[in-house]
Amino acid sequence: MKRLHPLSGAVSVGRGLLQGAFFGVIAGTTLTGVLGLPAAAAPLLIPALALVLGGFALARYYRFTYEIEGDTLRVESGVVARQSREIPLGRIQNVDARQGVLNRLLGLSVVAFETAGGAATEATLDAVNQAEADRLRRLVQRHGETATEPARAAETDTDGESTESSDTAPDEGAQPAAAEPGARTEELFQFTLRDLLTFAVVSVRPAAPVLLLVGLPLGIDILTRVLRFNLGLVGGGSSLSLAVLEAFGPPRLVALAVLVGLQFLVAALVLSVALTVVEYYDFRLVREGDDLRYERGLLRRYSGTIPLSKVQTVSIRENALMRRFGLATLAVETAGYSGGTQESGQGVAIPMAPRSVVYKLAGDIEPFGELDFERSPTRARRRYAARFAIVAGVVAAVGYAVDTFLLESGFWWLLLGLFVLVPPAAHLRWRHRGVALDDDVLATRTGFWRQTTRIVPYYRVQTVFVGRSPFQRRRDLATVTADTASTSSILGGSARVYDVDDERAAQLRDTLRARLYTDLLARKADRDG
DSSP: OEEOOHHHHHHHHHHHHHHHHHHHHHHHHHHHHHTOOOGGGHHHHHHHHHHHHHHHHHHHHHHOEEEEETTEEEEEEOSSSOEEEEEEGGGEEEEEEEEOHHHHHHTEEEEEEEETTOSSEEEEEEEEEHHHHHHHHHHHHHHHHHHHOHHHHHHHHHOHHHHHHHTSOOOTTOOOOOOOTTOOEEEEEEOOHHHHHHHHHHSOOTHHHHHHHHHGGGGHHHHHHHHHHHHHHTTSOSOOSHHHHHHSOHHHHHHHHHHHHHHHHHHHHHHHHHHHHHHHTTOEEEEETTEEEEEEOSSSEEEEEEEGGGEEEEEEEEEHHHHHTTEEEEEEEEBTBOSSOTTTOSOEEEEEEEHHHHHHHHHHHSOOOOOOOBOOOTHHHHHHHHHHHHHHHHHHHHHHHHIIIIIOOSOGGGGGGGGGGHHHHHHHHHHTOEEEEOSSEEEEEEOSTEEEEEEEEGGGOOEEEEEOOHHHHHTTEEEEEEEOSBHHHHTTOOEEEEEEEHHHHHHHHHHHHHHHHHHHHHHHHHHHO
């Protein structure tokens, strides 16, 4: 059994010593004040707790071992309660590696093994050197290729010496093993600085406004100066008080609110650009044999693999601004794993590229022909119009109440202009929803502001069902859902065909089932052959 890199143990012990000393300071200060302990006892708690947590970190390091035995990854851990996990290599969907700032300086990587059992990480090695991380990734990759190619599996079984040597763990200081002779490496995509900045501007991150709001208390001085500057612009002086705001009339209050809102949006955009640049700096995508491998990150470096043989869904995303310039994002999802982070979304294979490049790579991953999307019947558009009209009515009613009891400006009726937007909004939603049935894949499309085209091979479909809400039944409409084994489906991101005719929904369900069985039988015949 192998242990983690010694530097990883040293970092863990150092972190434990610092945490113990910190808690010792807090505990000593609290106990001397509450329990009346002598002041001389407080400093003794600092080294005592530091030694306890540092010793526990050292014991945890020595008790954590791992090894690849045949077709199984075995991991043993735990100090008080021992745990032993055996993970079949065939169940591992992805091997991801990440490096924080300290790990990059030390040449270490945190390796995470993801299985098809869900979105949680099955096992994490924190941390090993780069050579060991590459070795583990290649072993998992080679096992996947062996399982999917009977010819290579036969060669591996007959070459016992080669198999034994490949599973023998090298020393921590060993150099990375040579790549497989038959494995080809091809660079598919790389971000230039101009591409990165363009992507950062056109892709707004929803987390940016939230982080800005959370961080406002930390920048209270800057916020105060900005508010005083805004008061001076609208003619209220530079004094910040409730009395000044009460003296404002409704027009100046509205102008102040609009000014603050615009400044907040600009600050959120700047923060979004910074987050995107930090996350996707030096992004590159290469193809190694039957896997896609990506690397990205400025402060923290990420590296992960996407096995093409286990891809469940291919998604093409285009927000309104990206569509205007002919750009798109490509994301792939494997069973039980999205291939990405919480910040980056799911399985981003290409953050941004021309649509032709994105569709070409999507066709290489899952072959499909020209997609001719079929829209919902026009009565679905009337359903969307009714829904948006209800939303506009609620907003107008709330605006009327606020203006009547608080502002007393008399301009609440301006909110009635929202009803003018109802017909174009309903039309755009109807226009950007559709379904296409190719010989090999099902494709669904939805969304205007953020359009998503999901491409699902028939043999990956797990379940097909038809749903009808009470409002859909009134108009003889239904929604067809095709579930796969990806995390996106588990979280509600399945391929859905919205608001199609009842009879068409039944036809789609029967067609998907028939093509699923046909594809499975054809693939089984190919394997048997």
